[in-house]
Amino acid sequence: MSIPTREGTVPWPAEMAERYRQAGYWKDITLGAAYQEVADRHPDRVAIVDGEVRMTYGELAQRADATAERLLEIGLEPDDRVLVQLPNGWEFMVLTLGCFRAGIIPVMALPAHRRHELTHLASLSESRAIVVPDVLRDFDHQELAHELAGELPDLEKVVVLGVPRDGAYALDDLLAVPDDAAASRSLVDTWDPDPDSPACFLISGGTTGLPKLITRTHNDYLCNIMATAEAAEMGPEDVYLGTLPVSHNFPLACPGVLGALLIGGRAVMLPSPEPVRAFATMQREGVTIAAAVPAVAQRWIQHQEEVGANQLSSLRVLQVGGSRLPDEFARRVKPVLGCTLQQVFGMAEGLINTTRLDDPEETICTTQGRPVHEADEVRVLDPLGEDVPDGTPGALYTRGPYTPCGYYRAPEHNSRSFLEGGWYGSGDIVVRRPDGNLIVQGRDKDMINRGGEKISAEEIESLVYAIPGVDLVAAVAMPDPVLGERLCLYVVPHEGHEVTLEAIRAHLHDSGIAAFKLPERLEIAPALPMTKVGKIDKRALREDIGSRLTTT
Structure with a gap:
């Protein structure tokens, strides 16, 4: 029996919530109702384009309401969680708005x-349903969904985009x-x-094991x-292109597809x-705003x-986020693509930073x-928790009207990631300039950022330790000119x-992890460097792999 979400959610302190309401930052309207208001004003305007499908605001609103009604008809209830794993398409947006x-x-x-990952996410959220494509890129998502439904006590219903099997529901029927x-x-x-x-659950980058x-x-x-839409100067005449997986915060809501619709x-x-x-x-759709991770922007x-x-x-704006865009590529966006670059640095946990369209090129690049919001608060702290002056590297901490005060059902993680007063530590090392702009210098958490997809070193290491013959393992980031970072393993x-690398990859693949988490280089070593307190010195390993790559 799943618990109510209020039992696992960390609320904003009452005085902060009241301040945000009084200032008008919180509108006390649901996302579904906000969309309906727009649809009522412009029912015949095209809202979504997906291949040959062109759906108006009115049609999308009608399908969303019908979907909401049918979700309850199949036995779901308000506050139930539904694990959604769908590709980009109109179906994702109708289902999301219906929810x-x-x-x-x-x-x-x-x-x-x-x-x-899906077992963990379904268990942690106590999802009662899972929505998947049938077979996508030669992987049978429906078969896996049925297996999970047979193993997890709360997961009762399988909904399939495609031809359902074994009692699954057809997503097309729910969205009709x-x-x-x-x-x-x-x-x-x-x-x-x-x-x-809760409107939705996003997933963390998973820096301390499986995603939160x-x-x-x-x-x-x-x-x-709305704050990110204002920073991007997005208006009703804009056409937004979503090519990144829309379940990510960046293409979903920064301002993303939801921003375009609202x-x-x-x-x-x-x-x-x-x-x-x-x-x-x-060219065909007259796209004015597009979003990309650095590897896509470079391509x-x-x-x-x-x-x-x-x-x-x-195209007037190219937003680039997910990881840092190298300065040399940033300087090529305007002369080559003919549009203004908007750098986007943020996190699903809240704070979003962007350059502005009228900033000097030096700032943009x-x-x-x-x-993006006047009520966002930022602190840059040294290892002792003291604020550092502008121009000095430090750990980024933040709070504000869209930065939640804790992860869901994760008290231990919350004790590590949040300071008293609701300050969230993102794990990023930044330098704040006197003009308030941030320069990202790296991370203080053990994570590899592969083209915007986050890989937890701890998660990979724990799986590799299950391989016979492995005494010590360390997962570290190695620099890559296209993706920014790739995963390298050091093994004793x-x-x-x-x-061998082949054996490790085969073991990880059989463990059921996402393909982007597979290591791409293996270094065999007689021993690993250690810090004075007896921990593996990953800084030394990162320096070592960087040196090896520059000499090959």
């Missing part, structure tokens, strides 16, 4: 997640056009979820969306950022330099921006044992 309207909470899994749109609207309007209740759940309420997430613009969904298709789509720049076609004439084998 918002019903008060059902989507848990935003990534398409790359497999058994290892309503028989009586007016009746569905009247019914769903009466449900009215609490704006302080981040509670985003309707109030705080709407604040997040502003009255248009969202174009693509399953991949592959440049030939992406560029053709931008787009290189593609444009190679083909030289005038397909991006409508060499910093990761400043907070037991005497007489041979450990």
Whole structure:
């Protein structure tokens, strides 16, 4: 029996919540109701484009209400959690809006997640349903979903985008056009979820093992969306291109697809950022704002330099986030792609920083921006917890109207990640300039950032230790010119044992982890360097692999 989410959620302190309400930062309206207001004003305006599908605001609203009604008809209830693992497409957005309207909470899994991650997320959230594609890129998501439903006590229902098997529900049936749109609207309007209740669960980067759940309420997430929309100067005339997995916070709500819909613009969904298709789509749809991680931005720049076609004439803003964009590529965005770069540095846990469109080129190309909201508070601290002056590297701490005060059902993590007063420590090492812009210098947490996908060193190490013959293992980031970082393993084998990269990858694959977490280099060593307190010295290992790469 799942617990109510209020028992696992850390609320904002009452005085902070009241201050945010009095200042108008929290609107006390749900995300579903906010969308309905826009749809009522512009029912015939195109809201979503997905291939040949063009869905108006009115059609999307009607389907969302019908979906909300049908989710309850199949036995789900407000405050139930639903694990959602869908590719980019109109189905994702109808389902998400339907959940918002019903008060059902989507848990935003990534398409790359497999058994290892999905078991953890479903268990931690106590999800009662899982929504998956049938078979995608040769992986049978439906088969895995049925296996999980047979193993986990709370997971009762499997919903499939495609042909359902073994008693699963067809997602197409849940998302279908309503028989009586007016009746569905009247019914769903009466449900009215609490704006302080969870709208969705995002997942953390997982720096200390498996991912944690981040509670985003309707109030705080709407604040997040509108603040980032203002920083991007997004308006009703804008066309937003979503190519990154939309279950990530960045393409979902910074301002992302939800921002486009709540502003009255248009969202174009693509399953991949592959440049030939992406560029053709931008030209056909008149895309004005697109988002990319650094590796994608670099591919787009290189593609444009190679083909030289005038397909991006409508593009005015390219947002780049997920990890730091090298300065040399940042300086090539405007001359090559012809648009303004907006650097985006933030976290699913809250704080979003961006450069502004009218900033000097030096600021745009060499910093990761400043907070998007006037109520965002930022501190840069030394190892003793003291504030450091501008220009000095330190650990980033933050709080504000869209930065939650704790992870869901994670008291131990919360004690490590949050200071008294609601200050969240992101794990980033930054330098704050006198103008308030931040420069990201790295991380103080044990994590590899592979093209925007976060890999927990601890998670990988614990799995590798299960391999016979492994005495010591350390997972570290190695620099990569395309992805920023890749995963390298240092292994000390037991005497007489041979450990190979192929064997490690096969073991990890069989463990059911996402493919992006597989190590890409193995260094066998007779011993690993240790710190004075007896811990593996990962700084020395990172320096070692960096040196090896520069000499090869």
